Amino acid sequence: MKKFEGVIGNIMTEGKSDMVDDKGINYRFIKYIYQAMLNEKMNYIRSSKKKGIVVVHDETLLENAQYQNEQLLEQLTEDHAFNLEEYVNDVDLSNSIAKLTDREKYIVYKRFIEGEKDPAIAKTLGVSSQAVSKQRRKIMKKLKTYFEMAP
DSSP states (O other), X not given: OGGGTTHHHHHHHTTGGGGSSHHHHHHHHHHHHHHHHHHHHHHHHHHHHHHTOOOOOOHHXXXXXXXXXXXXXXXXXXXXXXXXXXXXOOHXXXXXXXXXXXXXXXXXXXXXXXXXXXXXXXHHHTSOHXXXXXXXXXXXXXXHHHHHXXX
């Protein structure tokens, strides 16, 4: 935080003519924050280049990557996830699993049938392991709700 000490004071002393009212103060502060964010973005890009990390700026590339991940998931779920109900003996649990999305079935299959850990599943799906863990917990709550609602 030492990096930002005195920042507000500097903002207040620069251009006092702009600071007659709250709008002037808000404008100057927003302008400062915007510039600070741009500078941090540039620093991140520079440090990423030094580390050999590629930073994608093109929206179409990001959309294509997301589309490819979705296609990969569809292909993977066609192979495995639709058979998930076959691994369960309980009819109510099988019906509950049938209500899950393909992605959710895939995560359950990989984790509980094949025994893969969250980082491996995350790598396949192109997301973080924390995202897989969070989604897995959400799936378990969803299954519990479906299972409890079963007649």
